[in-house]
Each structure stands twice: as structure tokens, then as C-alpha cells.
Amino acid sequence: MTSFLWGVLPYIAFTVLIGGTIYRYAVGTRDWTSKSSEFLSKDDLKYAGSMFHLGLFMAFGGHAIGILVPKCLTESAGVDNHLYHMIALGGGIPAGILFFLGFLLLMRRRFFGSSRMAVNTSAMDRWIYLVLFLTILTGCAGTLTGIGGTFDYRETISPWFRSLLMFHPDVSLMEQVPAVFQCHMVLWMATAILFPFSRLVHCLSFPFEYFGRSHIVYRRK
16 A cells, blocks of 8 residues: 555556646637636635635745755755744745635635525535645645654655656655645645546646736626
């Protein structure tokens, strides 16, 4: 099971993510959308959407640096372990608050808001919301439990992930990783598997003119 979780499942997730996304775009281009529900419920989206996406960008940037940049490089640049930990917490905690709170507001809007939202919520929406909720929850829990600096993910999770990218997975690095981080790793793989078949594919389009375009105006009947 250890070999499967940390040496096989990641490649299954990557394969489904890449292959499924290509297939979805090739055969279902008209369905390549976030299925905007702003016309159904607009007021409760203003802050929730902004908080969620800002927290997402911050968290993604922090993960990219923490996982892809080896510890030896930051230390050679004069950033010792304590300073790096403080910088990570200084960015990670605000990112987690924005990300998680924004997502909770989006969940409230989706599942406990207007009855029209329920009609326009698919089974895949429910699955992706559940998996994302657990992924963000375990990520925030891992950040909070790591405040004391007792666990250094840059000595275990980061080199394990880089070993995956080099097609030589070192599963032994994940054996002593705390359970909350192991759950977080399995959940991001679940997210990757569901990604091509959900509304999340819209993030790959990312039109740069989005930031300069005029707002879409929805008027009451």
C-alpha cells in the first residue's frame, strides 16, 4: 500500500489529469466553462469569489516555492530554517484564512442559498466541493500543526514530489510523514483525478484580458 500510494497513485493522478483534460477539451469544448451562476445569485458572490481566488493564488505560489525549490538553495541564499519557517507562516496563514473562508462562503452559497442554485448543482459539483473542502481543511490543519516547527516538509514531502517529477519516486520519504500531511497528499491526487471532469477546467483558459474587461452587468427583471 505504501508503494501504491506514494509510487503509483501520483502517476495515475497525473495521467488522468493530463489525458482527461485533453480529451475533455477535444470532445467537449462547449462544456469547457465554470458554468457561471452569477445571474442566479450575485450579491453573495462578490466577496466569496474574491477571497477564494486570492487565497488560491497565494497558496499555489507558496506550494510551488516550498516543493520545487530545494532546501539547500534557500540556505545557500542566507535563509536559514527558522527564517524560512517564519516567512512560510507569514504567507501561509493569511492565504489559508482567505482560501478556507472564501470556500466556506462559496459552499454556503451553493448548498444553502437560493433554491435555484440547488437545481443548477450537478453530482460532480458535489463531489468536487467535498474533495476540495477536505483538501483545504487538511492543508490548513497541517499549517497550524507545523507552527512549532517540529516537522519540516522540505526534508520529506518536497524531495518526494521532486522524485516523482524525475520518474524515480522515493516512497520511503513519505513513511514517517504525519497523517494530516499524508491525507493532504492523497486528497490533492483525488482533486487531480476529478479535475478534467469538473468545472475547474476553466482555470486553464485564464484569459489575460480578463483583468481589463468590462464587468458583465446582470439586471433584475
